[in-house]
Amino acid sequence: DQQVKQNSPSLSVQEGRISILNCDYTNSMFDYFLWYKKYPAEGPTFLISISSIKDKNEDGRFTVFLNKSAKHLSLHIVPSQPGDSAVYFCAASILTGGGNKLTFGTGTQLKVEL
Amino acid sequence: DSGVTQTPKHLITATGQRVTLRCSPRSGDLSVYWYQQSLDQGLQFLIQYYNGEERAKGNILERFSAQQFPDLHSELNLSSLELGDSALYFCASSVAGGGIYNEQFFGPGTRLTVL
Numbered sequence: 001d002q003q004v005k006q007n008s009p010s011l012s013v014q015e016g017r018i019s020i021l022n023c024d025y026t027n028s029m030f031d032y033f034l035w036y037k038k039y040p041a042e043g044p045t046f047l048i049s050i051s052s053i054k055d056k057n058e059d060g061r062f063t064v065f066l067n068k069s070a071k072h073l074s075l076h077i078v079p080s081q082p083g084d085s086a087v088y089f090c091a092a093s094i095l096t097g098g099g100n101k102l103t104f105g106t107g108t109q110l111k112v113e114l
Numbered sequence: 115d116s117g118v119t120q121t122p123k124h125l126i127t128a129t130g131q132r133v134t135l136r137c138s139p140r141s142g143d144l145s146v147y148w149y150q151q152s153l154d155q156g157l158q159f160l161i162q163y164y165n166g167e168e169r170a171k172g173n174i175l176e177r178f179s180a181q182q183f184p185d186l187h188s189e190l191n192l193s194s195l196e197l198g199d200s201a202l203y204f205c206a207s208s209v210a211g212g213g214i215y216n217e218q219f220f221g222p223g224t225r226l227t228v229l
Contacts, residue, residue, distance in 0.1 A: 032214060034217070036220075041222070042222055042223075043116060043118070043204050043206070043220030043221050043222050043223055044157070044204070044220045045116070045220070046217045046218065046219065049215070049217065051214055089157065095212065095213060095214060098169060098170065098211070098212060099162050099164075099169040099170025099211065099212050100145065100147070100162060100169075100170065100208060100210075100211070100212045100213070100216055100218065101147075101159045101162065101170045101172055102147075102149075102157075102159055102218065103159065104149075104156055104157040104158075104159075105156070106156045107156065
């Protein structure tokens with residue numbers, strides 16, 4: 001049962017334009033969401049997070065939007081740069097419960113073209 | 115460089131064997147997490163230790179076990195290996211045992227191949 005879903009395995013965007021990566025979740029207990037970026041032969045790198053009490057969080061070129069009623073979040077990258085080409089993972093966790101288990105989506109391969 | 119180190123980088127072994135993967139967390143981090151990334155399953159949480167004690171458990175097989183030592187490094191032991199255990203194994207660390215803004219920093223992973 002895939003509780004966190006990234007339905008687009010790949011996305012291609014031109015340099016300077018906006019990249020929008022989407023993520024859906026099914027478990028309503030999730031209350032903390034994160035985006036990670038992964039380059040080949042490296043571990044995932046934390047990008048940005050959002051708590052369920054917010055609907056938007058911004059950090060430089062990266063903005064995450066959360067729509068709790070739709071159980072949907074998205075990551076916007078503006079402007080996109082060639083160095084952003086990587087696999088992006090959405091992850092979710094439940095803050096109560098004593099631990100910090102992350103449930104990951106399957107990832108979206110972003111390619112930023114010149 | 116996240117500051118999390120994992121050894122070895124690559125491991126090739128045979129079915130039925132036992133291996134140990136090692137992880138050193140970032141300086142100051144008390145939590146260590148283990149994840150498995152296989153081709154068909156994506157990144158799956160296995161287990162979390164916080165300051166030497168088990169804090170959270172995922173779908174970790176009974177053939178797998180982990181521990182965190184007093185110096186906070188962790189080892190993941192995989193025994194009676196099967197072909198399906200071939201995967202990338204990532205270790206991550208974080209400052210606290212849980213809560214908000216407790217982001218996890220990942221190591222480069224150990225690629226395990228079971229022949």
